[in-house]
Amino acid sequence: MKHFAPSFEVIVPSFGSSFTYASYTENTNNKSDIWHYHPEIELVYIQGGTGKRQIGSHISYYSDGDLILIGSNLPHCGFTNDQTGNKVETVIQMRPDFLGESFFDIVEMKKINKLLQEARVGIAFTNETKKRVGEQIEQMKSKAAFEKLLLFLKILNDLAHSKDGVYLNADGFSLVTQVQDNDKINIVFNFVKDRFQEPIALEEVATLVSMTVPSFCRFFKKITNKTFTTFVNEYRLVHACKLLSEKPISITTICFESGFNNFSHFNKLFKDYTGKSASQYRNELKNVMK
Numbered sequence: 001m002k003h004f005a006p007s008f009e010v011i012v013p014s015f016g017s018s019f020t021y022a023s024y025t026e027n028t029n030n031k032s033d034i035w036h037y038h039p040e041i042e043l044v045y046i047q048g049g050t051g052k053r054q055i056g057s058h059i060s061y062y063s064d065g066d067l068i069l070i071g072s073n074l075p076h077c078g079f080t081n082d083q084t085g086n087k088v089e090t091v092i093q094m095r096p097d098f099l100g101e102s103f104f105d106i107v108e109m110k111k112i113n114k115l116l117q118e119a120r121v122g123i124a125f126t127n128e129t130k131k132r133v134g135e136q137i138e139q140m141k142s143k144a145a146f147e148k149l150l151l152f153l154k155i156l157n158d159l160a161h162s163k164d165g166v167y168l169n170a171d172g173f174s175l176v177t178q179v180q181d182n183d184k185i186n187i188v189f190n191f192v193k194d195r196f197q198e199p200i201a202l203e204e205v206a207t208l209v210s211m212t213v214p215s216f217c218r219f220f221k222k223i224t225n226k227t228f229t230t231f232v233n234e235y236r237l238v239h240a241c242k243l244l245s246e247k248p249i250s251i252t253t254i255c256f257e258s259g260f261n262n263f264s265h266f267n268k269l270f271k272d273y274t275g276k277s278a279s280q281y282r283n284e285l286k287n288v289m290k
Helices: 107-121 127-142 145-161 179-195 202-208 213-224 228-246 251-257 263-274 278-289
Strands: 020-025 041-047 051-055 058-062 066-070 088-094 123-125 165-167
Touching (some): 058 228, 066 127, 202 213, 228 263, 263 278
Antiparallel strands (some): 051 058, 066 123, 123 165
């Protein structure tokens, strides 16, 4: 039986630095395969590859790499694995007060402070910002501690002024600060991640977190602003998007491999979610690839 308990990640700053900087080639960052959370703010750059973004109650699919800013204690899952196809993944983690309790309150830091507050819902950066800032993040690797800090502040300033940010939990994700609630929602997220291809009974999930079905439904909606069924369906639909872009298999097979047991229901949900049919989605991807 799988263990669905959440993981609280303990992070230690890099030697001689006030924050953590780690660079992984290809899929060597396999330690965060489960949903986890930590008080540190996290900036992740993935060079190339395609995969799933799973942050808070948001699930989506990224292509051609990613640049993501994740706020303090916002639960998330790892972004790369042996199927992602990325070249490098770089992760920067820092405490909100890593430069002192009031450093970000000074007038010059006003925009950056606002950015770090907004990161509580998770932000993905696209287009030119992803490319430009991604290169700067990789340049940090060869810098001495002081130059690395200066470049990091420049990167945060660049992100704070960017127009390419997309809020990932735009509908709201208010993780209650009580530890037991944090633990419950993480147990549910881990369960869905591992079991979305199978039928999931509400009773089973409610039992996992020692709640009645009505209490669990209210709890989940309050925190994620989504019903549990919507969350599971979105998880399955994002997996279907991934399969459509990566595997030359029939759409019917993709439907069932994504956890749906009714093809017409899958088609309807897919169109509602993406604005196009599964075959349209695949054809447009092929045209982009050309």
